[in-house]
Amino acid sequence: MSNEVNLGESPNHFIVLDAISRGINNIGKISSMSKLSKTEVELIVNDLVFQRLVANIKKRGFFGRKKIELKMTETGANLLGDKKRELGKKVQELHQYYNNGDRSQMDSFMVSNRAWMPMMLFTGIMDILFFTSMMSLMGLALNPMESSFTGSSGNLDNSDSADNTSADSAENTDNSNTDSQDVGNDGGGFDGGGFDGGGFDF
Numbered sequence: 001m002s003n004e005v006n007l008g009e010s011p012n013h014f015i016v017l018d019a020i021s022r023g024i025n026n027i028g029k030i031s032s033m034s035k036l037s038k039t040e041v042e043l044i045v046n047d048l049v050f051q052r053l054v055a056n057i058k059k060r061g062f063f064g065r066k067k068i069e070l071k072m073t074e075t076g077a078n079l080l081g082d083k084k085r086e087l088g089k090k091v092q093e094l095h096q097y098y099n100n101g102d103r104s105q106m107d108s109f110m111v112s113n114r115a116w117m118p119m120m121l122f123t124g125i126m127d128i129l130f131f132t133s134m135m136s137l138m139g140l141a142l143n144p145m146e147s148s149f150t151g152s153s154g155n156l157d158n159s160d161s162a163d164n165t166s167a168d169s170a171e172n173t174d175n176s177n178t179d180s181q182d183v184g185n186d187g188g189g190f191d192g193g194g195f196d197g198g199g200f201d202f
Contacts, residue, residue, distance in 0.1 A: 011119040016044045017080050018123050025069040035148045121149040
């Protein structure tokens with residue numbers, strides 16, 4: 001995935017960014033929560049760090065083992081907030097079309113915004129029940145990613161809470177054994193566009 005990617009055209013980048021904003025700070029948990037492959041998440045994180053939207057924090061834990069945790073920067077938080085507000089306004093328009101029975105406008109909306117549906121569902125911008133009702137009314141089938149979120153999104157908050165609890169516990173353990181910590185948001189820890197030999201601790 002190119003470091004020149006246009007984030008405005010990549011819903012998956014915002015899905016990963018939103019997961020990091022919730023405190024999900026490693027590749028494995030982000031992959032599990034977002035339904036994206038670990039390889040894709042790693043490439044997206046590479047882009048986000050390169051563009052200074054996410055910082056990677058390198059720690060040393062047990063036996064000097066390197067560990068990288070992810071933290072969203074202020075720039076990343078602002079970008080995510082702007083995108084969620086933009087999509088929120090679009091969802092309000094869609095509700096109006098739905099309430100007015102304006103099928104042509106709903107069709108047009110789906111053509112223009114279908115790629116963003118998983119991100120809207122993941123972040124909670126789009127209500128699951130509304131989405132499934134609308135899709136049924138329009139006679140449209142859910143794609144695999146939409147299905148994964150509508151089938152499990154009800155548990156996203158619980159999963160998030162469980163992940164955070166697990167992360168907190170792990171962090172407390174690591175902190176008692178941490179002998180150094182470096183923070184960087186300039187792409188440090190990446191070599192040639194990939195992660196360095198330290199890698200991620202899944």
